[in-house]
Amino acid sequence: MIDFTDKIYKGADGRESLFDCVIPKEVKAIVIFIHGYKGFKDWGCWNLVQDFFVKEKFGFIKFNLSHNGGTVKEKIDFPDLEAFGRNTYSKELIDLGIIADETERLIKQELELDLPIYLLGHSRGGGDVVLYAAQDNRIAKAVSLAGISDIGSRFPEGEELELWKEEGVRFVENARTKQMMPHYFDMYEDFKVNEDALNIELAARSLEIPFLQIHGDMDTSVSIREGIELADWTDTQLKIIKGADHTFGSEHPWFSNELPDDLQRAVEAAKDFFLSE
Numbered sequence: 373m374i375d376f377t378d379k380i381y382k383g384a385d386g387r388e389s390l391f392d393c394v395i396p397k398e399v400k401a402i403v404i405f406i407h408g409y410k411g412f413k414d415w416g417c418w419n420l421v422q423d424f425f426v427k428e429k430f431g432f433i434k435f436n437l438s439h440n441g442g443t444v445k446e447k448i449d450f451p452d453l454e455a456f457g458r459n460t461y462s463k464e465l466i467d468l469g470i471i472a473d474e475t476e477r478l479i480k481q482e483l484e485l486d487l488p489i490y491l492l493g494h495s496r497g498g499g500d501v502v503l504y505a506a507q508d509n510r511i512a513k514a515v516s517l518a519g520i521s522d523i524g525s526r527f528p529e530g531e532e533l534e535l536w537k538e539e540g541v542r543f544v545e546n547a548r549t550k551q552m553m554p555h556y557f558d559m560y561e562d563f564k565v566n567e568d569a570l571n572i573e574l575a576a577r578s579l580e581i582p583f584l585q586i587h588g589d590m591d592t593s594v595s596i597r598e599g600i601e602l603a604d605w606t607d608t609q610l611k612i613i614k615g616a617d618h619t620f621g622s623e624h625p626w627f628s629n630e631l632p633d634d635l636q637r638a639v640e641a642a643k644d645f646f647l648s649e
Contacts, residue, residue, distance in 0.1 A: 373397050374478060378447065383438025383470055384463035387455065390447055391435030391471060393478065394426045401488045401646060402431040402475055406468060408495030410546055412436050414448060417622040420631050424639050433475055438467050449549055457541065457554035460562035461523060461570050468504045476510060488512035490646050495594055495618065496520055499572050506575035513582045515642045518591055518618050521598035523570050527560055548624065576605035583608050584645045586638050588616025611641045
């Protein structure tokens with residue numbers, strides 16, 4: 373068994389961040405979890421999601437993206453807004469690759485096992501899951517929880533885009549923490565340079581592994597339309613959680629020891645998918 377919390381890894385640009393790993397005895401497979409926009413590995417119910425999968429004999433690895441705004445000493449919320457502002461989608465895929473490499477090392481060198489690796493991502497992390505799974509043949513299955521289907525549509529257009537370019541930074545308020553969170557124009561430039569590699573539709577259509585999109589029909593942050601698109605592009609069935617919002621009933625902080633009903637249904641669906649032939 374392997375069990376550790378807050379181990380340091382070096383992500384994109386050599387920036388240090390944290391990851392957790394629990395691999396139980398009689399493990400069936402390893403799940404790597406990717407948090408979403410304005411998220412972190414200890415947000416809300418993610419620790420309970422880890423507990424759920426470990427009880428089901430899955431190894432579970434979750435991590436803070438290197439430029440999510442957290443630091444090694446302060447992992448909750450966003451003490452380093454400069455790092456947050458310098459994040460790009462490309463950096464997130466680099467981080468995921470580094471974690472996948474470490475996962476493979478743990479499996480083969482420390483456990484001396486041959487286990488399948490699955491991806492599970494929420495929201496923007498769900499988009500990362502599709503992009504990454506399409507390029508790494510070590511990934512055996514992938515699940516997107518309320519994942520996005522398009523990156524380009526999330527950038528401003530017209531005068532707003534020109535103002536962003538002119539000023540070099542734009543700010544988005546975090547409704548929970550009330551922080552004004554910066555996005556430097558680097559993010560848009562990185563997207564334009566890597567537009568094909570960051571095209572979720574192209575990646576989804578090229579996927580050669582089993583994929584599942586799970587979406588709430590009351591999601592006001594990422595429309596269920598995006599879930600329908602991903603299911604269509606991957607020629608798979610969309611699992612709809614009736615009445616569920618973007619976080620499937622969870623929030624931060626989360627004080628209960630139980631998952632909210634909608635998130636429980638979502639992770640049960642993911643588990644059944646991972647166990648299916």
